[in-house]
Amino acid sequence: MSANPIATGPMGGEQAARLARGRRNYARQYWPFVVPAGLIVFAVILFPWVFTLFMSVHEWKVTGSTSFVGFANYVHLYEDERFRLAVVRTIYFTVLSVAAPMVLGIAAAVCFQSNFFFRGLARTIFILPMMATPVAVALVWTMMFHPQLGVLNYLLTSVGLPPSTWVYDASTVIPTLVMVETWQWTPLVMLIVLGGLASLPTDPYEAAILDGASSWQMFRHITLPLSWPFIVVAAVLRLIDALKTFDSIYVITLGGPGTASETINILLYQTAFAYYDLGYASAMVVVFFVLILLISLLLLNVRQKQAFQ
Amino acid sequence: MSRGPMNRHKARRWLGRLGLYLSALVLISPAVLVFLWMASLAFKNEVDNMAFPPVFVPNPPTLANFVDVFEKNDFLTYTINSVIVSFGATGLALLVGVPAGYGIAKAKMQKSAMLILIARITPGLSFLVPLFLMFQWLELIGTLVPLVITHLIITVPIVVWVMIGFFEGLPNELEEAALVDGATIWQAFYHVAMPLARPGITVGMILAFIFSWNNFIFGVVLAGRSTRTLPVAVYNVLTFEQVSWGPLAAAALVVTAPVLLLTLLMQKEIVAGLTTGGVKGG
Numbered sequence: 379m380s381a382n383p384i385a386t387g388p389m390g391g392e393q394a395a396r397l398a399r400g401r402r403n404y405a406r407q408y409w410p411f412v413v414p415a416g417l418i419v420f421a422v423i424l425f426p427w428v429f430t431l432f433m434s435v436h437e438w439k440v441t442g443s444t445s446f447v448g449f450a451n452y453v454h455l456y457e458d459e460r461f462r463l464a465v466v467r468t469i470y471f472t473v474l475s476v477a478a479p480m481v482l483g484i485a486a487a488v489c490f491q492s493n494f495f496f497r498g499l500a501r502t503i504f505i506l507p508m509m510a511t512p513v514a515v516a517l518v519w520t521m522m523f524h525p526q527l528g529v530l531n532y533l534l535t536s537v538g539l540p541p542s543t544w545v546y547d548a549s550t551v552i553p554t555l556v557m558v559e560t561w562q563w564t565p566l567v568m569l570i571v572l573g574g575l576a577s578l579p580t581d582p583y584e585a586a587i588l589d590g591a592s593s594w595q596m597f598r599h600i601t602l603p604l605s606w607p608f609i610v611v612a613a614v615l616r617l618i619d620a621l622k623t624f625d626s627i628y629v630i631t632l633g634g635p636g637t638a639s640e641t642i643n644i645l646l647y648q649t650a651f652a653y654y655d656l657g658y659a660s661a662m663v664v665v666f667f668v669l670i671l672l673i674s675l676l677l678l679n680v681r682q683k684q685a686f687q
Numbered sequence: 688m689s690r691g692p693m694n695r696h697k698a699r700r701w702l703g704r705l706g707l708y709l710s711a712l713v714l715i716s717p718a719v720l721v722f723l724w725m726a727s728l729a730f731k732n733e734v735d736n737m738a739f740p741p742v743f744v745p746n747p748p749t750l751a752n753f754v755d756v757f758e759k760n761d762f763l764t765y766t767i768n769s770v771i772v773s774f775g776a777t778g779l780a781l782l783v784g785v786p787a788g789y790g791i792a793k794a795k796m797q798k799s800a801m802l803i804l805i806a807r808i809t810p811g812l813s814f815l816v817p818l819f820l821m822f823q824w825l826e827l828i829g830t831l832v833p834l835v836i837t838h839l840i841i842t843v844p845i846v847v848w849v850m851i852g853f854f855e856g857l858p859n860e861l862e863e864a865a866l867v868d869g870a871t872i873w874q875a876f877y878h879v880a881m882p883l884a885r886p887g888i889t890v891g892m893i894l895a896f897i898f899s900w901n902n903f904i905f906g907v908v909l910a911g912r913s914t915r916t917l918p919v920a921v922y923n924v925l926t927f928e929q930v931s932w933g934p935l936a937a938a939a940l941v942v943t944a945p946v947l948l949l950t951l952l953m954q955k956e957i958v959a960g961l962t963t964g965g966v967k968g969g
Contacts, residue, residue, distance in 0.1 A: 407872050411790025412799060414783040415843060422814065422840050423806050429817035482714075489710045496711075502954045503715045506722065509950040509957070511901045513918040514939035517925055518725045521932050529724055529741050536740075561717055566961065573962040593703075622810040625903045629922060643812055650816050651908055663813040670808055 427667075430660045438657035451661035460637070461645065461662065467552065468621065468641040474556040475563075475620035480613055482560065483567025488597065490568065491575045505565040512562065516629035519558050520545075523630070545631050548638035555639060558626050563619060567612045574608025575601070618673055642666050722947070728936030729753070736932045752937035756924070760934070762941060764913065765920035771831055772916055773899040776838030780846040780895050785888060788850025789876055800851060806844045811904045814840055819908055829911035837905040842895035849894065849960050853887030854880065890960040893953050897946050917942040 437447045455461055490501050507515065522530045523544035531541035544554045582600045591599075602609075624643045627633070633640035633648070640648075646666065650659035728736055729752055730745040756762050791799050814837070822833040861883070862875040870878070881888075906919040915923065921938045950957055 406794070408790040408794035408796075411786040411793075411876070412796065415787030415847060416799075418779075418783055418839055418843055419802065419806065422818070422836060423802075423809075426814045426817040429821075430813065433817065485710075486714050489707065489714060492707055494704070494707050494711065498954075500711045500715050501958075502951060503718055505954070505958070505961075506947060506950060507718050509897060509901075509946055510722075511903075511918055511921075511939075511943040511946055513901075513903045513921055514725075514943040515721065517921060517935055517939045518721055518728070520925070521728065521935065522721075522724065527737060527739055527741075532739070532741050561721070569958060569961050618808050624810070624812060628903075628907075629925070643810060646812055650812075651819075656816055656820065659816050663816060667809065667813055670810070671805070673808075 430663050433657055434660035434664050436657045451658050455661050464640050464642045464645040471552050472620040475559040476616045478560040479564040479567050479616055482564045484571050486568040487571035487575055507562045508565040512625040513629055516626045520630050551639045555627055570612040571608055574605040578604050725936050725940055728932050729940045733933055752933035755934045756938045765915050765917050769917040772834045772838055773896055775835040776842045776899045777896045780842035784843050784846030785850055788847045789854050792851045792854035803844045803847050815908050831914050833909045838899045841898050845895045846891040849891035853884050857883055890956045893956055894960045
């Protein structure tokens with residue numbers, strides 16, 4: 379792997395662009411390599427998108443009865459109080475689920491950059507949460523959140539803190555789910571930022587040490603600005619993943635108590651596969667997808683700027 | 688005269704080391720806590736699991752929960768299902784994804800690369816509504832086919848994305864020499880580029896396998912009673928045995944242990960793959 383994988387990623391670098399210009403005549407010959415994967419992408423990714431658009435302008439029940447309703451599903455969506463609340467909850471959940479892992483992830487990257495005994499082992503343990511099966515982990519959290527018998531309330535009370543209601547109260551359920559999300563995805567932020575830190579030059583630090591700068595000053599005025607592009611990439615990826623969160627919320631609360639943790643994904647699942655209102659669910663997918671596409675364009679923009687910086 | 692500052696310098700360095708070890712400890716303790724608690728619940732008997740204050744160390748440890756999971760909940764079938772689906776989807780993804788990554792990297796097909804990135808960004812749930820209908824029409828619901836096909840949504844973008852990065856990092860000279868010597872581009876790919884890219888293929892394979900293994904959402908919608916994958920089966924243990932924590936934790940451990948082991952053994956490859964644009968499935 380190259381030392382700076384993000385900057386030399388698929389968007390290419392200056393050198394790659396120069397090479398491509400020289401090899402343009404060959405470019406066409408490489409299409410057959412892409413065709414099989416292209417067919418699969420068409421069948422399982424592009425076709426569903428187009429078909430979703432088609433379904434979203436129909437009243438579509440799973441029994442097979444369909445009728446064209448124009449934009450009625452979208453109008454309904456706009457007026458639907460439950461959808462609006464789901465959007466607000468999704469934003470609330472997403473903002474917290476980006477902020478907490480970013481702060482912790484950057485701190486962890488700085489810690490794991492320094493050399494210490496057992497660093498390799500510690501780093502491996504640190505990334506285990508993001509590799510573990512989300513459903514299995516969510517189950518363990520569910521048992522830990524149990525108000526009477528859960529180990530978390532035992533730990534809280536044994537150090538003199540009041541027990542929490544965790545996922546059993548509307549006011550604490552989303553912060554609790556954010557905690558699970560943070561536990562699981564801080565490692566990805568750490569890895570991306572750590573990759574950035576590894577590519578930083580050493581001269582500015584040597585100069586700063588000669589000038590008598592403190593560790594905090596070096597972090598604030600050298601590390602942070604120089605690794606900023608990596609931090610932005612990590613933040614955008616985190617944002618997209620937070621918006622996609624489904625498994626942990628579904629397993630731990632199923633949107634409850636009541637609808638207190640019902641995000642867009644959960645409502646979408648319920649609409650499609652509990653109420654079987656497929657047309658309406660499709661309209662929801664389209665709106666949600668446009669939202670995510672806007673964010674992904676931001677990501678592509680960031681990557682492109684990075685590649686040509 | 689110089690002894691004072693020297694000692695202060697030493698003390699500060701020593702404090703810095705101590706701070707480093709303490710922060711590393713704080714950083715890994717949430718992960719350690721959750722996984723140890725999972726193991727603790729899985730190896731304790733039912734009385735100890737329901738005790739308050741909680742019993743931390745299983746004494747004596749019991750395998751009864753695992754026996755329970757495999758005998759009552761038919762986990763052997765679900766394990767086989769998971770193995771078929773994850774190996775099938777990963778194998779197919781390697782078959783089409785390695786050449787695709789090569790083609791995209793060589794011909795600089797930036798638009799194709801973007802399409803792959805957008806697939807990474809779309810929530811898995813949004814593919815499911817139309818695919819669910821399609822599989823219903825084709826009468827494939829209740830077989831493993833829809834699961835293998837939908838898992839390609841996870842594995843193909845991962846493999847292609849990792850391979851693009853890898854092939855771009857390889858020097859062109861060797862293949863160009865082969866082309867000059869009269870090899871076709873397929874021969875250059877198969878005999879020159881592929882062997883060089885073997886580490887990249889390993890990275891793509893491991894990540895695709897793990898994220899396919901972990902996937903829940905496609906199974907929960909598309910699997911029938913006998914075609915459940917392990918994550919779906921574990922969730923079903925929750926709905927039927929809400930009060931029985933031992934089997935629940937044992938089931939969770941059975942699902943996630945292979946992935947955790949793989950991570951411990953292959954952490955270098957996994958880290959390399961994850962930093963290449965933050966690959967993540969689902």
